[in-house]
Amino acid sequence: MSTILEEAESAVALLLESDEPQLYEQLGIRIKAIEQNPEIAGSFEPSLTYSEVAMGPLDSVRDLGQRICRRWERSAFDLVCGTSAADEQERRSVADAFGINGTAVAALMATLLVSHFGLAPAIAAVVAAIVVKRFFHPAYEEFCAIWCERIAGPSAE
Numbered sequence: 001m002s003t004i005l006e007e008a009e010s011a012v013a014l015l016l017e018s019d020e021p022q023l024y025e026q027l028g029i030r031i032k033a034i035e036q037n038p039e040i041a042g043s044f045e046p047s048l049t050y051s052e053v054a055m056g057p058l059d060s061v062r063d064l065g066q067r068i069c070r071r072w073e074r075s076a077f078d079l080v081c082g083t084s085a086a087d088e089q090e091r092r093s094v095a096d097a098f099g100i101n102g103t104a105v106a107a108l109m110a111t112l113l114v115s116h117f118g119l120a121p122a123i124a125a126v127v128a129a130i131v132v133k134r135f136f137h138p139a140y141e142e143f144c145a146i147w148c149e150r151i152a153g154p155s156a157e
Contacts (some may be wrong), residue, residue, distance in 0.1 A: 009107035011044035015129035016103060027065030027126040041120035072127045077151055079112055081144035106132040
């Protein structure tokens with residue numbers, strides 16, 4: 001296993017213990033922290049503490065996390081479940097990870113978001129954890145079908 005995948009797996013394993021609102025908070029906290037200190041963006045697991053003075057009210061931070069997740073969700077979906085021939089190998093890797101566990105899927109997805117879109121590891125780990133937490137099922141095809149319905153549904157923005 002590569003070092004980047006190991007780092008991602010360690011980070012997402014902890015993130016997957018959180019519920020969805022906590023993950024949105026974590027995403028918002030990381031975005032606010034990166035605005036203040038861009039160096040932390042390069043870590044899948046930055047050491048951060050929420051500060052209302054520096055980051056604003058927690059509800060606003062959570063809302064920011066939700067908005068950022070929605071922005072990246074379509075790109076992640078296209079990469080993992082899309083039909084582009086250029087991403088075929090990555091889709092196979094994700095499908096293979098479904099036979100392992102949700103942590104493996106989230107770790108692989110986080111590394112793909114970093115390598116394909118240049119998304120900061122600190123952000124990619126949380127986005128991947130949210131997607132897997134929300135949509136992971138034992139079958140890859142079902143995972144993509146449910147995720148596609150969510151993106152195309154009336155609540156999608």
